[in-house]
Amino acid sequence: MKNRIKKQILQLLLEGKNSFYEILATQDAGIKEFWEILQELKDDKCIRIDKGKIILEEKKDKNYEILKSIKSSICKECNGTGYKLNDFFLEILKKYNNLTKNRPKAKAEYDQGFISPEGVIKRAAFIYERGDLWDNKIFIVGDDDLLSIALALTQLPKEIQVCDIDERIINFINEIAQKENLPIKAEILDVQDPLPKKFEKKFDIFVTDPVETIPGFTLFISRGVSSLKGVGGVGYFGLTTLEASRKKWYEIEERLLKMGFVITDIRRKFNIYPLVEVSFGAYEDKLPIYNLVKEKSDYNWYSSSFFRIEAVKEPEPLVKERMVIEEKVYKDEESLATPW
């Protein structure tokens, strides 16, 4: 009868949750699909939506009593990530927070918004655990998360190269790198331009958080792929379920395989993007989703799955030349958390 997203929503309502944003964050569909399913549930008189709350109307299915007794199984110690910062990484977190407290604020025009400091360090811990940190050359395509600083503070990477379009980010990272004597270089790069020769086939690892349209994703990942030395090269990136449907994921995965990569890890909701003023909280009312709910969020609802990919063949970027990011590269009909 019901599709699984409906079931997830009903399960969460029966569990006792009612915040629109919390339920959005906890179910698996994109914002667009989620909103459409809510309308169906409303039309069926199953729920109503009122001031950012979803309220269950009909409560008669034979399984409802059981469903009410099932609470979340997400581990509270690690928020379901499976990782908890050990003393070494807690120390890195302290230094990172200290060094980045005057960081540039997120800019709507660059679609910025960054993951929590704990999330940044958890990425570092995961990359370390995989054997991908120590003695490696790392290329970061877009670094408003300031991951480069976290990675460099471990003293383990050989070299970190950051490219970003935002001069404020570049200057901020370079200043800290100089002051703290960290092996990071940062320079302005417009991802639309081909990767400069000096970065081609030079790195062991790349990290990026791509734009989530198919052409945008392909462009960002291609720049990372171009930077890798060869077979065994590794990429890390975030991908949401909120702005990328399963159909889009399918196309993305096809492209990853086509570029010569196996997907070794997909960790759902590994990184949270807190809605703080310094991040995309500053322009929340410019997001299309705000126009749907008409309420500011009461829950840190934006998160991404963390992917790890590894080249089993010679890595082959799908985009090598200049590629212009038009509106359709930057946004599609699923981009409901990307500012206009």
Added chain:
Amino acid sequence: MKNRIKKQILQLLLEGKNSFYEILATQDAGIKEFWEILQELKDDKCIRIDKGKIILEEKKDKNYEILKSIKSSICKECNGTGYKLNDFFLEILKKYNNLTKNRPKAKAEYDQGFISPEGVIKRAAFIYERGDLWDNKIFIVGDDDLLSIALALTQLPKEIQVCDIDERIINFINEIAQKENLPIKAEILDVQDPLPKKFEKKFDIFVTDPVETIPGFTLFISRGVSSLKGVGGVGYFGLTTLEASRKKWYEIEERLLKMGFVITDIRRKFNIYPLVEVSFGAYEDKLPIYNLVKEKSDYNWYSSSFFRIEAVKEPEPLVKERMVIEEKVYKDEESLATPW
């Protein structure tokens, strides 16, 4: 200089671990690759291996002091799975343990060996969370884990169909189903035979733990795929890194996409196979790995990643007809934990 598996091994040794089996379990390579890398490290006089222990010989890299201070970041509360059983599922675990205590022992001839009871229930919790349990028809291809009983105890699935080649498993499940009035049917099926018409396109979800050769994997998954109703159908399966290299994973992922599925989750080391007497502990000395180490294991080293796949197109099994499992379907040169 070093590949990442070497780095992982050295990191673990510097952290203070020394059990061959624990280090095998914690790094990312297959048994074959792991063993080959150990030989290289031995030839480089970097380590020695003695009675199931790996001992670090050379300790002079400039980063060694840092590496010694980094302990595991795996969350101890949930063993890195991200999931902790809530009261509802703890109750299911109790009932499951009680009902299955006289379960048939693992048989070497069927390559049996099963995941821990906690792991079985965590699978159930994860399937529930995805909205894949409630009101669904579930098909299980091979059930020596007795997952069917755990799922049915939640009272949420509409119907569970188990197929297995082992008559003891079939009888055991049917007896419990009858005694406990659970909506499970179990019948003998040789996965080599085509899926009986009555199971074709009838189910919402399938679960299996395939043989880890490429043809074996394709065969098991194809039977599951054939059972699904259509787009939106979901599959769950375990896949190890121990007997399946990244190259094999790549081919497997290609085949999953070809069958119309997107990979939505890959949770590394989600399920542990405890080496107890009732499971494959009974025939440990028949595993090829034993011939390498020549020591019985002191650590529950066998684990698998948990995959979730979802059909975004009409699911299309790669194998439809009868396919005979010869030696090469059942084992390949990576199968070092499959009994001869």
